[in-house]
Amino acid sequence: MSERLLPTPSHTIGPFYGHALPFPGGGEVAPQGHSEAITLHGYVFDGAGNVIPDALLDFWQAAPDGSLNGAPGSMRRDPSTGGFLGRNGVDFTGFGRVATDADGQYALRTLPPGNAGLPYISVCVFARGLVHHLFTRAYLTDGADPLLDSLPADRRATLIAAEGTNRTYRFDIRLQGEGETVFLEFQ
Amino acid sequence: MALTQSDIDVEIKDLRDAYDKAVAGGAPVRNHPSRDYPPYRSSLLRHPKQPLVAVDGGDPETVELSGPVFGVTDITEHDSDLTIQHRGEPIGERMTVSGRLLDRDGRPVRGQLIEIWQANAAGRYAHLREQHPAPLDPNFTGVGRTLTDDQGRYRFTTIKPGPYPWGNHMNAWRPAHIHFSVFGTAFTQRLITQMYFPSDPLFRYDPILQSVTDQAARDRLIATYQHDLSQPEFSMGYEWDIVLDGPSATWIEEGRPA
Numbered sequence: 001m002s003e004r005l006l007p008t009p010s011h012t013i014g015p016f017y018g019h020a021l022p023f024p025g026g027g028e029v030a031p032q033g034h035s036e037a038i039t040l041h042g043y044v045f046d047g048a049g050n051v052i053p054d055a056l057l058d059f060w061q062a063a064p065d066g067s068l069n070g071a072p073g074s075m076r077r078d079p080s081t082g083g084f085l086g087r088n089g090v091d092f093t094g095f096g097r098v099a100t101d102a103d104g105q106y107a108l109r110t111l112p113p114g115n116a117g118l119p120y121i122s123v124c125v126f127a128r129g130l131v132h133h134l135f136t137r138a139y140l141t142d143g144a145d146p147l148l149d150s151l152p153a154d155r156r157a158t159l160i161a162a163e164g165t166n167r168t169y170r171f172d173i174r175l176q177g178e179g180e181t182v183f184l185e186f187q
Numbered sequence: 188m189a190l191t192q193s194d195i196d197v198e199i200k201d202l203r204d205a206y207d208k209a210v211a212g213g214a215p216v217r218n219h220p221s222r223d224y225p226p227y228r229s230s231l232l233r234h235p236k237q238p239l240v241a242v243d244g245g246d247p248e249t250v251e252l253s254g255p256v257f258g259v260t261d262i263t264e265h266d267s268d269l270t271i272q273h274r275g276e277p278i279g280e281r282m283t284v285s286g287r288l289l290d291r292d293g294r295p296v297r298g299q300l301i302e303i304w305q306a307n308a309a310g311r312y313a314h315l316r317e318q319h320p321a322p323l324d325p326n327f328t329g330v331g332r333t334l335t336d337d338q339g340r341y342r343f344t345t346i347k348p349g350p351y352p353w354g355n356h357m358n359a360w361r362p363a364h365i366h367f368s369v370f371g372t373a374f375t376q377r378l379i380t381q382m383y384f385p386s387d388p389l390f391r392y393d394p395i396l397q398s399v400t401d402q403a404a405r406d407r408l409i410a411t412y413q414h415d416l417s418q419p420e421f422s423m424g425y426e427w428d429i430v431l432d433g434p435s436a437t438w439i440e441e442g443r444p445a
């Protein structure tokens with residue numbers, strides 16, 4: 001094995017990404033009008049229990065058939081105007097991106113993930129003040145799972161979205177303090 | 188009373204000395220900043236206090252070992268040239284920023300999305316919440332994106348951003364930088380970071396750069412002036428390679444002994 005290169009360090013996303021990273025339809029991963037669409041939604045909180053209005057969430061998940069191949073076209077653009085066209089309404093890209101609003105809330109409309117084992121949506125959290133992003137998982141149901149089973153009950157609960165009416169799932173993210181979300185490290 | 192720069196300098200030095208001492212005593216080198224970095228005040232309430240939970244990357248079905256893909260529909264030709272996105276040319280020192288996107292084994296990461304954003308030459312972002320009383324440039328938005336090529340290379344044409352003040356403490360100024368958002372072949376390789384310019388006098392005063400306590404790691408955030416990349420009568424050249432951390436499913440497969 002050759003010598004491994006040293007990684008480029010992470011930095012905070014800062015406060016001024018709003019005109020650069022979010023894009024129209026970033027949270028509309030499900031093809032428009034799809035009857036199976038679900039909504040994952042919630043708030044992002046800091047260690048004082050205040051909402052974070054300047055967090056950016058990236059989402060990645062398996063397609064309903066379990067495919068992890070993804071598809072391009074999440075941020076499809078118009079070559080004539082340079083503006084955003086939106087997704088094509090047909091392909092499922094598996095990728096979503098939503099900035100929290102002034103109330104610290106986000107919403108992602110997507111299709112149920114079909115990954116092996118317990119279904120979950122992977123979440124990557126960025127925010128001003130967060131110098132290195134955080135990974136977590138929104139599980140859509142409780143059940144046997146190697147990660148969940150390795151956690152004490154109160155911590156396990158932070159990874160399980162609460163099912164509401166009309167195919168909605170509430171998943172809050174707490175960066176610090178009471179009810180702090182379980183964040184993950186991949187090895 | 189507002190914190191002064193010298194208050195922050197003392198905190199930065201203490202944390203750096205503590206880190207250097209720990210490494211000298213055998214502690215591992217830290218390639219990334221510590222999420223709890225008090226000199227950067229916004230980090231105080233925004234970092235978890237519980238340790239991260241390790242997920243075993245040995246299972247190729249782990250969703251995060253794959254990642255989103257992007258293609259030609261996600262960009263336009265104009266997206267990588269930030270100087271032609273408006274009717275006129277932006278004010279400032281025109282430059283080319285180019286480099287390679289690599290994984291830790293030195294392999295090029297091909298066809299992946301790189302997004303950048305930056306202040307204009309006066310240090311002002313084209314962002315509504317930005318309050319620095321420096322002029323906006325009607326010919327500069329400061330946002331670009333591109334896909335890496337078959338060698339993992341990216342290339343942007345832009346102008347050199349200016350330093351700008353921020354509210355961390357009294358007289359806080361950010362060294363000039365470009366924000367980079369990068370995808371690898373796996374979600375675990377996701378990276379958002381900032382690229383700096385050589386010999387900026389503000390480096391030592393900046394708690395965001397100094398949150399990376401390892402000197403060699405900080406140095407990896409600084410681009411190199413590359414004369415061969417400079418274009419005659421046109422632009423200055425800066426080279427900056429990006430190395431992605433984290434496992435991926437392809438790494439596990441290709442890394443397996445034959």
Ligand SMILES: [Fe+3]
Nearest residue numbers: 014016364366
């Ligand atoms: Fe900035």
